Amino acid sequence: MNVLDKIIAHKKKEITQLKREVLVEKLVKSPGFNRTPISLKKSLTVNGSTGIIAEFKRQSPSKGIINDKVSVVDVTQGYLDANVAAQSILTDTHFFGGTILDVIQARAVNDITPILRKDFIVDGFQIVEAKAIGADVILLIAACLTKEELKNYGKLAEDLGLDVLYEVHSKEELDKIDLDHKIIGINNRNLKTFEVDLEHSIELASQIPSSCIKVSESGISDPRIITGLKEYGFQGFLIGENFMKTEDPGYACQEFISQIR
Numbered sequence: 001m002n003v004l005d006k007i008i009a010h011k012k013k014e015i016t017q018l019k020r021e022v023l024v025e026k027l028v029k030s031p032g033f034n035r036t037p038i039s040l041k042k043s044l045t046v047n048g049s050t051g052i053i054a055e056f057k058r059q060s061p062s063k064g065i066i067n068d069k070v071s072v073v074d075v076t077q078g079y080l081d082a083n084v085a086a087q088s089i090l091t092d093t094h095f096f097g098g099t100i101l102d103v104i105q106a107r108a109v110n111d112i113t114p115i116l117r118k119d120f121i122v123d124g125f126q127i128v129e130a131k132a133i134g135a136d137v138i139l140l141i142a143a144c145l146t147k148e149e150l151k152n153y154g155k156l157a158e159d160l161g162l163d164v165l166y167e168v169h170s171k172e173e174l175d176k177i178d179l180d181h182k183i184i185g186i187n188n189r190n191l192k193t194f195e196v197d198l199e200h201s202i203e204l205a206s207q208i209p210s211s212c213i214k215v216s217e218s219g220i221s222d223p224r225i226i227t228g229l230k231e232y233g234f235q236g237f238l239i240g241e242n243f244m245k246t247e248d249p250g251y252a253c254q255e256f257i258s259q260i261r
């Protein structure tokens with residue numbers, strides 16, 4: 001079993017249990033259902049967008065603890081001050097040390113910038129939950145979903161007014177998605193082996209139609225990489241560890257953005 005298989009097996013058990021404890025009817029009554037989500041598409045394409053999607057990630061299976069000293073509110077406020085296009089917040093607990101409370105807390109101090117609820121979605125329940133906690137965007141990972149699931153979950157998110165970031169790592173995964181006008185994230189990190197390869201991503205980018213918004217994810221640690229990726233048509237850049245490994249991730253993000261040419 002590779003790491004992704006382990007995460008998905010664990011996630012499926014977790015959701016089965018969660019669905020016994022929390023009713024969808026209850027989620028639908030949450031405050032998140034009374035707000036209009038903020039569009040990631042708009043925030044990545046608006047004139048002057050930095051394109052940076054800054055992530056709050058305490059730990060990961062590949063790196064272990066990255067930062068367990070900072071608070072989600074301090075960090076996400078810092079990201080906002082740095083003028084990020086969006087925030088990504090890991091809500092998986094077992095492998096990434098996050099919780100849905102992180103999104104709730106970040107949302108309470110941010111009305112203007114989209115929040116991506118970053119998790120391994122294997123059930124529609126999690127999409128309703130994302131809406132309930134005030135997220136604007138969900139992630140659908142093509143490596144762990146069938147073509148049908150990608151379509152159905154994409155539709156459910158859309159019906160709830162949420163944007164979807166579809167994540168791919170290979171041509172086979174790309175072929176599972178109806179690409180028209182979608183936001184496509186190319187993960188530079190292979191979730192099965194943790195290998196990071198920007199060249200591979202750039203090659204894959206040429207297979208994505210121009211109606212899509214392209215996002216480059218993972219392993220970005222130098223502002224000069226952004227300039228290079230822009231030349232290949234990328235408009236979004238998802239960065240976690242490079243900021244989170246510092247004492248003040250918001251400040252690191254601000255410094256990074258000020259160096260983008």
Ligand SMILES: O=P(O)(O)OC[C@@H](O)[C@@H](O)c1c[nH]c2ccccc12
Pocket residue numbers: 055057118119141167187217218219220238239240241242
């Ligand atoms: O910390 P990095 O290397 O900058 O990567 C951020 C983000 O792309 C990464 O956390 C990620 C991309 N896709 C995922 C899917 C699940 C969990 C995590 C991820």
